[in-house]
Amino acid sequence: MAKIAMFIDLDRCVGCFACQNACKTINDLPPGVVWLKVTPKEHKPEEVDGKLYMDRFPVPVNLDTCIKCPDRKNGNQPLCASVCMGKALWIGDPDKALEAAKNKRAVVFTK
Ligand code: SF4
Numbered sequence: 558m559a560k561i562a563m564f565i566d567l568d569r570c571v572g573c574f575a576c577q578n579a580c581k582t583i584n585d586l587p588p589g590v591v592w593l594k595v596t597p598k599e600h601k602p603e604e605v606d607g608k609l610y611m612d613r614f615p616v617p618v619n620l621d622t623c624i625k626c627p628d629r630k631n632g633n634q635p636l637c638a639s640v641c642m643g644k645a646l647w648i649g650d651p652d653k654a655l656e657a658a659k660n661k662r663a664v665v666f667t668k
């Protein structure tokens with residue numbers, strides 16, 4: 558059974574890299590190393606029903622790092638999520654994430 562999920566709302570993510578930079582900062586990662594990588598989607602930005610959807614969203618390199626992330630103490634959202642201005646990203650319960658993704662343009666990673 559999955560222990561953790563990362564939920565990304567594609568309608569809210571603008572591919573701004575703030576989450577990636579926050580993860581690097583909070584975990585003091587050396588140059589060139591990322592645990593969360595804002596990655597191009599397969600397709601270019603597309604317009605759907607008059608809204609422009611961007612072509613990038615964050616992908617965790619390995620959710621084991623998120624399970625152990627010291628910034629998730631006391632059940633708080635880690636910095637990667639709290640810096641997201643659009644509230645596109647959160648980390649938490651896998652069942653809750655899968656439920657939240659129903660009928661949404663969203664991506665859920667679980668481990
Ligand atoms: S999830 Fe939030 S912080 Fe990360 S790239 Fe998307 S909008 Fe930016």
Ligand code: SF4
Nearest residue numbers: 580593623626635637
């Ligand atoms: S939970 Fe921690 S390790 Fe995982 S992406 Fe966020 S800041 Fe990085």
